[in-house]
Structure formats: C-alpha cells, structure tokens
Amino acid sequence: MKNIFFVTFILVSFNKGNLNAQSRAVDSLLSVIKTLNAESSSASLDDTIRISTLITLSKEYVTLRDYAKAIKYASIAKIISEKLVAAVAISVSKNWLANSFQSIAYTFENQENYANALSQYKKELKLREETGNNYKTSLCLNKIGELYNYQDNFAASMDYYYRALKLIDEVNYKDEVMTIYNNLGITYDRQKNYSKSFEYYSKVLKLSTEIGDKATMGISYSNIGTVYAEQGKFEESLDYFFKFLNIAEGSKNQRNVAIAYLNISNVYEMQGDFDRSFATQFKALKILEEIGNKGELALINSNIGVSFMSKAKKNPSEKNKNAQEAKKYFTTGLQLYQKIGQVEGISQSYAYLSELEELIGNTKSSLQNYKLYIQFRDSLTKLIDNEKSIRAEMNYEFEQKENITKLEQERKQDDAKQINDKQKSLLNMFIVAFVFMAALAIFIFRSNRHKQKANKIITLQKLEVERQKSLVEEKQSQILSSINYAKRIQESILISEDKIIAHLPNLFITYIPKDIVSGDFYWYSKQGHESFIVVADCTGHGVPGAFLSMVGSTLLNEIITHKKIHDPALIITSLAAGLSGTLINKEKEELNTDGMDISICKIDHITKKLYFAGANQSIYIVDNYQTQEIKPQISSINGILAIDNLEKITPFEITLKPNMMVYMSTDGYVDQIGEETKKKFLTSRYEKLLGQIHTLAVEKQRYMLEETFDEWKGESKQIDDVLIIGFKI
Numbered sequence: 001m002k003n004i005f006f007v008t009f010i011l012v013s014f015n016k017g018n019l020n021a022q023s024r025a026v027d028s029l030l031s032v033i034k035t036l037n038a039e040s041s042s043a044s045l046d047d048t049i050r051i052s053t054l055i056t057l058s059k060e061y062v063t064l065r066d067y068a069k070a071i072k073y074a075s076i077a078k079i080i081s082e083k084l085v086a087a088v089a090i091s092v093s094k095n096w097l098a099n100s101f102q103s104i105a106y107t108f109e110n111q112e113n114y115a116n117a118l119s120q121y122k123k124e125l126k127l128r129e130e131t132g133n134n135y136k137t138s139l140c141l142n143k144i145g146e147l148y149n150y151q152d153n154f155a156a157s158m159d160y161y162y163r164a165l166k167l168i169d170e171v172n173y174k175d176e177v178m179t180i181y182n183n184l185g186i187t188y189d190r191q192k193n194y195s196k197s198f199e200y201y202s203k204v205l206k207l208s209t210e211i212g213d214k215a216t217m218g219i220s221y222s223n224i225g226t227v228y229a230e231q232g233k234f235e236e237s238l239d240y241f242f243k244f245l246n247i248a249e250g251s252k253n254q255r256n257v258a259i260a261y262l263n264i265s266n267v268y269e270m271q272g273d274f275d276r277s278f279a280t281q282f283k284a285l286k287i288l289e290e291i292g293n294k295g296e297l298a299l300i301n302s303n304i305g306v307s308f309m310s311k312a313k314k315n316p317s318e319k320n321k322n323a324q325e326a327k328k329y330f331t332t333g334l335q336l337y338q339k340i341g342q343v344e345g346i347s348q349s350y351a352y353l354s355e356l357e358e359l360i361g362n363t364k365s366s367l368q369n370y371k372l373y374i375q376f377r378d379s380l381t382k383l384i385d386n387e388k389s390i391r392a393e394m395n396y397e398f399e400q401k402e403n404i405t406k407l408e409q410e411r412k413q414d415d416a417k418q419i420n421d422k423q424k425s426l427l428n429m430f431i432v433a434f435v436f437m438a439a440l441a442i443f444i445f446r447s448n449r450h451k452q453k454a455n456k457i458i459t460l461q462k463l464e465v466e467r468q469k470s471l472v473e474e475k476q477s478q479i480l481s482s483i484n485y486a487k488r489i490q491e492s493i494l495i496s497e498d499k500i501i502a503h504l505p506n507l508f509i510t511y512i513p514k515d516i517v518s519g520d521f522y523w524y525s526k527q528g529h530e531s532f533i534v535v536a537d538c539t540g541h542g543v544p545g546a547f548l549s550m551v552g553s554t555l556l557n558e559i560i561t562h563k564k565i566h567d568p569a570l571i572i573t574s575l576a577a578g579l580s581g582t583l584i585n586k587e588k589e590e591l592n593t594d595g596m597d598i599s600i601c602k603i604d605h606i607t608k609k610l611y612f613a614g615a616n617q618s619i620y621i622v623d624n625y626q627t628q629e630i631k632p633q634i635s636s637i638n639g640i641l642a643i644d645n646l647e648k649i650t651p652f653e654i655t656l657k658p659n660m661m662v663y664m665s666t667d668g669y670v671d672q673i674g675e676e677t678k679k680k681f682l683t684s685r686y687e688k689l690l691g692q693i694h695t696l697a698v699e700k701q702r703y704m705l706e707e708t709f710d711e712w713k714g715e716s717k718q719i720d721d722v723l724i725i726g727f728k729i
Contacts (some may be wrong), residue, residue: 030057047084051077051096052488055103062110074103091131098127098136105143114147121147135176138168142180149187157187174211178204182223189227198227215502218247218256225263234267241267252505254697255296258287262300274311281307291697298336298345302352305329309356323360330356347376487517490546493553500524503531504603507727508702512668512709512718519545520666520721523556529605532560532571535725536598537617537666539639551582552596568600568613568651569633576615576640595639599632599664603656608729610662612652615640620663620687621654622694627687661694661701661728668720669705675714701726 054077061070081097105120121144128137145160161184170177185200201223208216225240241264248256261284268277281304288297308326312319330352337345350373357366497509503526513520523534534556538548555578559565565574579596597616603609612619614632616639621628633649634640656662670686673679693704705724 047080048092048096051080051084051100054080055099058103058107062107065110067107067111070107071104074100074107077103091133094127094131095133095136098124098131101127102140109147112150114151118144118147134167135173138164138173138180139176141167142176142183145180146183149183149190152190154187154191158184161187170207174207178207178216181207182219185223189223189230192230194227194231198224201227214247214251215253218244218251221247222260222263229263229267229270232270234271237267238264251502254287254291255293258284258291258296258300261287262303269307269310274307277307278304292700294336294340295342295345298333298340298342301329301333301336302345302349305333305352305356309352309359312356312359320360323356326356327353343376343379347373347379350376487546490517490521490550493550494521495524500533504727504729506698506729507725508698510702510705510722510724512706512722514668514718514721517546518721519549520668520723521549521553522723522725523553525557525560527560527564527566530566531603531605532566533601533603533664533725533727534598535617535664535666535723536596537639537668537721537723539595539597548579548596551579552598555579555582566602568602568611569649571600572598572613572615572634572640572649579641595641597639597666601662601664602651603729605729608656610654610656612654613649617664617666620665620690621660622663622690623657623660625691625694627691629683629687656729659695659728661690661726663690663724663726665724666721668718668722669709669724671720672709672713672722673716673719674712675716681709681712698726698728 054073058070058072058074058077061067061073078097078100081093081100084093085097087093101120101124105117105124108114108117108120121140125137125140125144128140141160141164145157145164148154148157148160161180164180165177168176168180181200181203185197185204188194188197188200201220205217205220205224208214208220221240221244225237225244228234228237228240241260245257245260245264248254248260261280265277265280265284268274268280281300285297285300285304288300305326305328308322308329312322312326315322330349334346334349334353337349350369354366354369354373357363357369497507500509501507509522511518511520511522519538521536521538523532523536525532536549536552538545538552552575555575556571559571559574559578563574565571575596575598595616599612599614599617599619601619602611604611612630614630615634616636617632619630621630630652633651665686670681670683672681674681689705689708693701696704709722
C-alpha cells in the first residue's frame with residue numbers, strides 16, 4: 001500500500017546564490033582576512049572586524065558543505081572573542097563571543113550533529129541572557145527548541161519554544177513570533193495532538209492576515225489542510241489546500257502551486273478517487289518539468305508510479321495496462337535519481353520495480369531489481385556509516401583543539417607570572433645601576449656636553465621618522481577598516497531579493513561586485529499598486545563610488561517614499577538636484593569625474609503599464625525572441641548630473657504583455673574583456689543572449705547569464721561591477 005504523506009511548511013529564510021558566487025565570496029573574505037591579519041588578536045574592540053569576517057567566512061564554507069574549514073574559522077573567531085571578553089568584559093564583547101558559539105553550532109546543525117550543536121547553542125544562550133538582549137535570547141531559545149524537535153524530544157522542544165515566546169514582543173517582531181507559533185504547530189502535529197496543532201497554525205494565519213503577508217497565509221492554509229487530512233476530514237482539508245493553491249497561483253509561485261496539487265492529489269487518493277488524483281498529479285508534474293528541479297521531478301514520477309501500481313492491484317481487469325504505466329513512471333524517476341546521484345532514491349526505485357514485476361508475474365526481472373535495491377541500500381548504509389565516522393573524527397578533533405587551547409592559555413598565564421617576577425628583580429637591579437650611572441653622568445657631564453647635544457638632535461630625527469612611519473601604518477589600517485565598514489553599510493541598504501520577489505515573483509537579480517565595495521546599486525519600493533525598480537552605476541571608484549551609491553539610495557527613499565514623487569521623469573530630475581546639492585562643495589574639475597548612470601522603471605500592477613526614464617543607461621524589452629533597446633532620455637558623460645543642461649524630459653511608456661521580459665543593467669557585463677578574444681562582450685552579443693534566454697524560468701535566466709559571463713571572462717580580471725535585473729509581470 002502507498003504511504004501517503006503531506007508537505008508541511010516551516011518558516012525559515014533561505015540564502016539564495018550559486019556556487020560560483022559563493023566561491024567568489026570566500027576568495028574575497030580570505031583576502032580580507034589576510035589584509036587584516038584576522039587570525040591574530042589585539043584584545044581590543046578593533047577585533048570585532050576580525051571576528052565578524054571570520055564568522056561570515058565560516059557560514060560561507062557551511063553553504064559550500066566544507067564543514068572542516070567552517071569549524072576552523074568559527075573556532076578562531078571564538079578564541080579571539082574569548083580574549084576580547086577577558087580584556088574588555090562588556091556586553092559588546094560578550095555578544096561577539098555569543099555570535100562565535102552560534103557559528104560553531106550552525107555548522108554542527110548542518111552536519112545533523114545535534115548533540116554538539118545543542119552544546120554550542122546553550123553556551124550562546126548563557127551569554128545572551130547575561131547581556132539582557134531579549135530578542136537575541138528568544139531567537140536562540142527557538143533554535144534550541146528546533147534541535148530538540150529534530151531529536152523527537154517534544155517536551156524539551158516545547159519548553160524552549162514557550163520560553164522564547166515569553167521574551168519576544170509580538171507587536172514589533174511578528175515574523176519571529178509567527179515562526180515560533182508555526183514550530184509549536186509542527187511539534188503538536190508530530191505528536192498527533194491535532195487540536196493544539198490547529199490552534200497554533202491558526203495563530204500564524206491570524207497574524208499573517210493582519211500584516212497582509214500572503215506567502216505566510218498560504219503556508220498556514222497548507223499546514224491546516226494537512227491537520228484536517230490526517231484526521232480524515234477530507235472536505236475541510238481540500239478547502240484549505242485550494243486556498244493555498246489560490247494564493248500560490250496569485251503570486252505565481254510555481255513550486256508552491258505544484259506542492260498544492262500534490263497535497264490535493266493525496267486527499268483524492270485517500271478518498272479512493274484515482275481519476276482526480278491522477279489529474280492533479282499530472283498538473284504538478286507539468287509544473288515541475290517547467291521548473292526543472294530533477295530531485296522533485298524524480299519524486300513526483302515515483303509517486304505517480306506508485307498510484308498506478310495501487311490501481312493495478314485493486315483492478316485486476318486492467319492490471320497489465322496500469323502496470324505498464326507504473327513501470328514507465330518508475331523508470332523515469334530512476335533515471336532522474338541516477339542523474340543527480342541520489343542513492344536513497346535509486347534504491348527505492350529498484351524496490352518499486354521489483355514489487356511491480358512480481359505483481360505481473362515476471363519473477364526473474366523482479367529478482368534482478370530486488371538485488372539492485374539491496375546493493376544500493378547497502379551502499380547508502382555505508383555512506384551513512386562513513387559520514388558518522390567522519391563526524392566522530394571531527395568532534396574528536398574539535399574537542400582536542402579546545403583542550404589544547406585551554407592548556408595553551410594556562411601555560412601562557414604561568415609564563416606571564418614568571419616574566420613578572422623576573423621583571424621585578426630586574427627593576428631593583430636597574431634602580432641600583434641607575435644611581436651609580438647618575439653619579440658617573442654628573443662627573444662627565446661637562447666634558448660630553450657638546451656630544452650630548454649632537455646625540456639629542458639625532459635621536460629627535462629618529463623619533464620623527466618613527467612617528468611618520470607609525471602615522472602611515474595607522475592611516476593604512478583606517479583605510480582598510482573604512483572599506484570593510486562601507487561594505488557592511490552598503491549591504492544593509494540593499495533590499496533583499498526575497499522581499500522584491502514577494503511583489504514580483506518572476507524576477508531575478510545578478511549582482512557581481514568587482515571589489516569589496518561596489519559602485520553599482522539597485523533600489524526597490526512598492527507604493528500602493530505601483531512598483532519602482534532602480535538600477536544605477538556610480539562612476540566614482542572604490543569607497544567614493546560606494547558612498548555615492550548610499551547617497552543615491554537615501555535620496556530615492558526621500559523622493560519616492562516620503563515626497564511621493566512617482567513620475568520617473570520627475571524622480572530623475574529630483575535625484576539630479578539632490579546629488580548636485582550633495583556634491584556642491586567639490587571643485588569643478590573634481591565634480592566632472594563624478595556622476596551616476598541610472599535607469600528607473602515604474603510598473604502599474606493594475607494597468608500593466610511600464611514607465612521608464614534613464615540617464616546613460618538603456619533598458620531592453622524582449623518579446624517573442626525579438627530584443628528592443630529603449631534608449632535613455634539623457635546621454636552624457638556625466639550621466640544624471642547633466643540634466644541641468646537639458647529640456648524637460650518625458651518618460652517612455654509601454655503596456656507589458658504576460659511573457660514580455662524587461663532587463664535593466666549597468667555596463668559591467670557588456671564591457672567585460674574576454675580571456676580568449678581580448679575584446680569586450682559588447683551590446684550586440686548581450687541583446688542576442690537575452691533573446692535566446694527570455695522564455696526560460698527566471699532562475700534559469702540568472703544561471704545562463706552568470707555562466708556565460710564566467711565562460712567569457714575566464715581567468716582574465718573582472719574590469720567593472722556587474723548588475724542585471726530581469727522581470728516580467
């Protein structure tokens with residue numbers, strides 16, 4: 001009999017990106033660590049930059065599944081944090097030590113090493129409670145509750161969830177409260193306490209409805225539908241699953257649409273309605289084929305195969321026909337599992353094929369498939385055992401390193417005491433020697449007076465040289481610190497891609513900075529039924545370019561959000577005035593080197609119209625494999641700052657069709673020099689590429705653009721920042 005299960009959603013944040021981008025981030029962070037000498041410590045608040053960089057690097061290695069390096073850099077951050085706490089025992093230093101424990105715990109959690117993860121999270125919790133930060137303490141309590149839930153320790157899990165709820169303010173932290181409510185719903189559901197599970201899922205639904213968070217509302221509908229289905233209340237279950245389906249379709253989240261169809265098909269099958277079950281499963285299959293995720297495709301093909309096999313068992317007159325259909329879908333699922341190398345899926349596929357061949361009386365083929373099932377099952381067991389062995393070895397190495405660190409600290413304390421005792425003895429000897437030397441100095445003072453004057457001048461000259469050297473080193477350190485702080489500030493200003501996708505689901509962002517900080521930036525805001533997307537390229541370089549991008553973001557917030565200026569032509573005029581006012585104290589020739597190329601798009605979600613105004617930056621509209629370049633209204637070397645010399649500008653206007661793609665981009669992509677050709681990529685090649693990829697799913701478009709860029713660039717140096725935003729309604 002088929003094991004029917006439903007997809008239950010948890011509320012988490014996902015870090016989107018690709019391995020190339022993550023690899024570049026690791027290389028950049030390693031460069032920063034080398035520059036800052038980040039593995040050393042000054043036992044002062046200057047160490048916070050080192051600790052932050054090490055923790056960020058550790059998390060990047062977790063994403064790349066290189067857990068040994070993730071533990072290494074998180075442990076270095078912990079050691080520096082402990083020295084900082086010992087030297088400056090204030091809340092700031094304790095918070096950094098708590099962040100280090102959190103990073104180590106996060107690595108163990110991703111290895112599914114829950115015992116060590118819990119140990120590190122509890123060390124973090126102790127520090128959070130000492131500093132009195134209720135918000136961070138609540139997040140840590142919730143995380144510990146999740147780990148206990150993974151281990152089926154439901155009593156401990158709920159204890160930590162309820163402790164987390166007591167500390168967090170529902171008014172100001174609705175997202176975090178909804179996460180805890182959802183976790184409680186899942187925990188009660190796993191214990192088959194459906195009334196309590198329904199209670200907490202309903203609280204998530206109520207809060208998400210109040211704040212208009214449709215994505216979370218959909219998740220709540222789906223989870224409540226699952227609770228009803230598990231109780232055999234099929235009509236209520238279908239009602240909630242269809243509500244989830246409506247929200248998923250409205251937001252054009254195709255993956256959630258497919259999940260809704262899968263849950264609905266499971267209810268139909270539990271009711272014995274195979275026809276409607278198959279119909280909805282095939283809808284899910286079609287969507288997953290368009291998305292192209294091989295793992296999910298393999299799973300749905302296997303599920304359809306199991307449904308056909310169940311039908312073959314219940315309907316002997318059509319057994320062979322249904323068995324052939326089951327075999328087709330089992331085979332497709334097996335091939336997909338083989339392509340992605342998922343051993344567990346391959347093993348289960350052979351088990352299904354063995355059962356199916358036995359059903360139709362093909363004993364020989366059934367035995368062959370059963371042997372393959374055993375072979376891959378044993379292979380999976382060996383992989384799991386090997387992973388446990390590696391994990392145990394890493395745990396041992398981690399504990400050994402901690403013990404070595406403690407012994408090293410004790411040895412250093414003993415050495416420091418011995419050095420202190422020696423220094424006291426030397427000081428006494430020095431006092432005696434000093435009295436003798438003073439007497440001798442008085443005796444020979446007159447004869448060496450001229451010589452002392454000369455020595456004094458030489459000494460002063462040496463001191464001046466040393467002072468100048470120290471000033472240069474200090475300035476260099478300040479410059480590096482300012483660059484890293486600029487990067488952190490710039491990252492905090494850029495809106496997350498997830499928040500934009502909540503309003504424009506069919507959107508992607510390709511953002512590849514050349515250096516630590518970037519002169520390219522993007523900006524987004526939803527005002528009523530209108531969305532505003534801005535892509536800009538500040539012509540200043542390094543920190544000045546990043547500074548100008550931050551000024552641009554601040555001015556856009558003021559113009560669009562606060563002053564409610566919504567005409568792209570007026571926005572670009574107001575922005576030019578604001579930038580000129582900011583740069584007014586610059587010399588004329590210095591001002592001429594600064595500027596900002598920009599494109600501004602306004603999308604009216606009701607009329608489906610797009611309005612565009614730009615300075616030195618075109619946008620591209622692609623429909624039915626035809627690419628149209630929309631030129632900017634301003635074309636000058638100074639970009640937006642040249643607007644003072646022009647007449648009033650008028651925005652470009654077009655009605656967007658359903659499959660029409662719009663691309664906004666800076667010039668970094670087309671200006672990149674190829675390793676083999678030694679020539680630029682050029683606009684003509686860029687337009688052709690957009691025409692080829694515009695019908696693909698947006699995630700595939702992002703991948704193709706980044707893959708093409710990497711192949712073209714090869715080992716040659718990246719010459720400029722790259723920023724591309726593509727979207728359709």
